[in-house]
Amino acid sequence: MLMRTDPFRELDRIAQQLMGPGTWSKPSVMPMDAYREGDEYVVAFDLPGVSADAIDIDVERNMLTVKAERRPVAKTDDVQMELSERPLGVFSRQIVLADTLDTEHIKADYDAGVLTLRIPIAERAKPRKISIGVGSGHKEISG
Numbered sequence: 001m002l003m004r005t006d007p008f009r010e011l012d013r014i015a016q017q018l019m020g021p022g023t024w025s026k027p028s029v030m031p032m033d034a035y036r037e038g039d040e041y042v043v044a045f046d047l048p049g050v051s052a053d054a055i056d057i058d059v060e061r062n063m064l065t066v067k068a069e070r071r072p073v074a075k076t077d078d079v080q081m082e083l084s085e086r087p088l089g090v091f092s093r094q095i096v097l098a099d100t101l102d103t104e105h106i107k108a109d110y111d112a113g114v115l116t117l118r119i120p121i122a123e124r125a126k127p128r129k130i131s132i133g134v135g136s137g138h139k140e141i142s143g
Contacts (some may be wrong), residue, residue, distance in 0.1 A: 030068065030091040039126070041101055041119045045093065048113035049086065055115060059103045066115065067092045100124070 032044045047055065047068050056067045075081075077126045097103060102120040109116045 028087060028089060028091050030066070030093050032093055034095070036121075039121045041121065042095075043095065043117045043119070044115065045115040045117075047091070047115050048108075050091075050113070052110045055110065057106075057108055057115075057117070059097075059106065062097045062099065062101075062103070064095045064097050064103075064106075064117070065092065066094075066117075068115075 034041070034043045034045060036042070043064075045066055045068075047070075050068045050070050054069045055072065056065075058065045067090060070086070070088050072088050097119065100122050102122045105120050107118045109118075
């Protein structure tokens with residue numbers, strides 16, 4: 001038998017039961033981190049217990065949509081659940097991507113329950129040098 005010591009965990013569990021599991025029409029939100037690393041924009045989603053084939057990633061114009069479904073583990077008739085706190089159902093997150101990102105070359109990796117998307121910064125958004133014509137010669141200005 002398991003004992004709980006966190007009183008707020010019980011409130012979270014009750015709230016989850018009242019709202020019910022996420023469905024495809026009303027998914028739950030999944031936690032994420034987003035940051036720039038060199039010439040890439042990285043977005044990492046926490047999806048523990050979700051199999052890779054239950055994850056769906058779509059990009060339409062500048063809208064990135066990630067959906068995942070955590071399904072219940074198959075149980076036999078002789079299993080008696082003592083505690084069930086891990087949320088089940090559908091999870092989703094939509095992110096509007098900047099025009100400066102190259103959505104044609106997104107890379108996705110899934111390891112240890114973390115989905116990591118790497119989106120390259122578009123060439124047109126990277127700093128570049130512009131040459132200026134002065135009289136008969138050209139002078140470069142660094143930007």
